[in-house]
Structure formats: structure tokens, C-alpha cells
Amino acid sequence: MRSQLTILSLVLLLLVNLKWVVKAQLIPAKFDGFVYGNPKKFNPESILIEAFFDPVCPDTRDSWPPLKQILHLYGSKVSLIVHPFPLPYHDNAFVTSRALHIVNELNSSATYSLWESFFKDQEKFYNKETSNMTRNNILDHVVDFVTKSVGHAYYSDVKSGFSDRKTDLKTRVSFKYGCSRGVFGTPAFFVNGFPLPDVGSSIDYNGWRKIIDPLLSPKREHQSM
Numbered sequence: 343m344r345s346q347l348t349i350l351s352l353v354l355l356l357l358v359n360l361k362w363v364v365k366a367q368l369i370p371a372k373f374d375g376f377v378y379g380n381p382k383k384f385n386p387e388s389i390l391i392e393a394f395f396d397p398v399c400p401d402t403r404d405s406w407p408p409l410k411q412i413l414h415l416y417g418s419k420v421s422l423i424v425h426p427f428p429l430p431y432h433d434n435a436f437v438t439s440r441a442l443h444i445v446n447e448l449n450s451s452a453t454y455s456l457w458e459s460f461f462k463d464q465e466k467f468y469n470k471e472t473s474n475m476t477r478n479n480i481l482d483h484v485v486d487f488v489t490k491s492v493g494h495a496y497y498s499d500v501k502s503g504f505s506d507r508k509t510d511l512k513t514r515v516s517f518k519y520g521c522s523r524g525v526f527g528t529p530a531f532f533v534n535g536f537p538l539p540d541v542g543s544s545i546d547y548n549g550w551r552k553i554i555d556p557l558l559s560p561k562r563e564h565q566s567m
């Protein structure tokens with residue numbers, strides 16, 4: 343009897359949780375993330391890498407150059423979608439991720455150069471370097487930084503983007519999407535939907551070759567899983 347009760351309470355707990363999960367998840371109108379290259383040329387037949395990146399995470403920064411090299415090596419055979427994943431212990435991760443959503447909406451071709459600008463000058467947004475700044479100081483700092491990267495003509499649009507609730511919600515969707523995939527650190531990578539091990543560490547050029555080359559081998563299609 344006791345064990346039956348325990349099982350029953352477990353099942354009930356699970357049902358309550360499931361209901362909560364469905365309610366709490368908002369389904370966005372569009373798939374989250376930023377397609378690398380021209381989104382119109384996105385090829386659904388290609389190998390899809392999904393990367394979860396925090397703009398102010400050093401390991402994310404270090405993982406970008408080899409990944410970019412790999413994308414250029416394989417060309418249209420491999421596609422990339424990057425999802426911003428702001429880690430809660432990086433004070434400026436959410437505001438910088440939001441900046442990426444704002445810029446992506448204004449000029450999607452400028453998104454990846456903004457990622458690179460953040461990676462290049464990441465220390466400016468580290469916790470220690472911004473510890474004596476107010477939230478408004480930081481916002482001004484981010485707006486200035488972003489317009490330096492995308493062009494001064496965008497200044498007022500970038501600034502007003504931060505008062506637009508939609509851009510806040512988009513950034514929340516990115517975070518929630520990462521959570522729904524079980525992401526807990528950055529960088530995190532998925533290939534054709536399957537997670538790669540070693541979340542939080544960079545993958546070098548040879549590491550990527552070892553992952554992608556076998557997937558492109560003609561033998562692979564007939565191989566049993």
C-alpha cells in the first residue's frame with residue numbers, strides 16, 4: 343500500500359510538473375537563433391550545428407575562430423545557427439545578448455560582426471570591469487559599443503531597441519530555448535540535434551574535423567546505428 347501511494351504521488355508530481363512546463367514555455371513565432379551566412383541560402387539538407395554562446399564568456403570567444411574556419415572549409419555542407427545563452431553569473435550577458443537580437447532585427451548581416459566585436463573586447467563587459475557602474479551606465483556603454491560596431495547611423499534605433507519589450511522577450515526565448523535543450527554552460531554544441539560532450543569547452547579545428555568528416559563519408563548512409 344505504501345509503495346503504491348509513493349508511486350501514485352510520483353505520477354501526480356510528474357503530471358503537475360509537466361503541466362507547468364507546457365504553460366511556462368512560450369512558443370516563439372520564429373525559430374530562435376541567428377543563421378550564419380545568408381539565411382535565404384539556408385540548406386535543410388546540410389549538417390546543422392547549433393551553438394549556444396554567451397557574448398561575454400571567454401570559452402565561447404575561444405571556440406569561435408576554429409568553428410568559423412570549419413564553416414568555411416565545408417561551405418554549404420554545414421550550416422550554423424547560434425543561439426545566445428546568457429549565463430546568470432555573467433552580469434552583462436543578458437544585455438549583450440539583447441543587443442544581438444536588436445541588431446539582428448535592424449540588419450541581420452551585421453549580427454556576426456557584432457558577435458566578433460564582443461569577443462574582441464570582451465573584458466570591457468566582465469563583472470569586475472563593470473562592478474562600479476550603474477545599470478544605466480552599462481546600457482549607455484553597450485549602446486556606444488554596439489553602434490561603433492554596426493555604424494553610427496544605427497545609434498537611435500539601437501538605443502530605442504532597449505526600451506522595446508519585444509527584444510527583451512526574444513532574449514528570454516533564447517535563454518528558455520537553451521534550457522529546454524538542457525544547456526547549462528557555454529559554449530554548448532549540438533550536431534543534427536544531438537549534443538556534443540564537454541559543454542563549456544572549446545572544440546579546435548581537428549576536433550571539428552573528427553566530428554564532421556565521418557558524417558560526410560558516403561559509407562555512413564548505409565551504416566547501421
Ligand SMILES: *[C@@H]1O[C@H](CO)[C@@H](O)[C@H](O)[C@H]1NC(C)=O
Pocket residue numbers: 449450451452455
Ligand atoms: C548591414 O550590415 C552589413 C554588414 O555589416 C553592411 O555591409 C551593410 O551595409 C548593412 N546594411 C545597411 C542597410 O546598413
Ligand SMILES: *[C@@H]1O[C@H](CO)[C@@H](O)[C@H](O)[C@H]1NC(C)=O
Pocket residue numbers: 474475476479
Ligand atoms: C570605475 O572605476 C574605474 C577605475 O577602476 C574608473 O576609471 C571609472 O571612472 C569608474 N567608473 C564609474 C562609473 O565610477
